[in-house]
Amino acid sequence: MSAKVTTLSLREMKKQGEKITMLTAYDYPTAELVDEAGVDTILVGDSLGMVVLGYQDTLAVTLEDMIHHGRAVARAAKRAMVIIDLPFMTYQISREQAMANAGRVIQETGAQAVKLEGGEEIAEAVRGITGAGVPVLGHLGLTPQSVGQMGGFKVQGKDLETARKLVRDALILEEAGAFGVVLECVPWAVAKIITEKLSIPTIGIGAGKYCDGQVLVYHDVMGLYTGHRPKFVKQYARARQEMMNGVAAYIQEVQQGAFPGEEHSFGMPEAVVEELKKVLG
16 A cells, blocks of 8 residues: 655645645545545545535535544545545634634544635634644635625636735745645636645646646546536546446345345255244144
């Protein structure tokens, strides 16, 4: 097995021009699968609210939800670095709140890092968390926890003013101690500029090919999620259809009496059966 991926190895990958891979996972078997397949980093994203828990957005996800799912993922990941989202309103109130909740996540899950959304406005929280020894991954562009303020799931940084703010925020996060930054739904040209200016890795999702790495939601990649599929998603498998076929075949065999067969059942000596019948009358 290869050595555990760390913040230092991710930074070295950027220096060497090696692309970083990241996928989400929310449970033990999924994390075990993507880890064994060789993904570099696993994000336990608050996207679990939509793809696992059935919420309309990420805002209803709690810290307890993240710890519960993150704990299962961290147990499975042998090589990949595990990063867990701090959910809505668990780090925005104060630096102390952010530090306490980040500490809880790391202590109670065994993950290696946390992720926070925002730029300059969360810099103090990032400084506090990283100062306490917990690695932080930033997140700029389309930040789902602020989707109401943004007016929906829209591309960010398309004009000069907002593009300049994205670059500035990325530099602020680096200065605050973040080991990397996720860029979501950002024009590729802006993402390229940010990637070139930072010494820490950028991880893109809908931000073009010039980022140091890419992240997608596992359920989107595998074709498991039936909701809206964003433009930046590429589906690499049709696992949902395969699962549907399997469930349909199971139902059919049970209804027809074909399952369970003799090979799925446990036998006993016929003489014992006959004796049992006599005893029971």
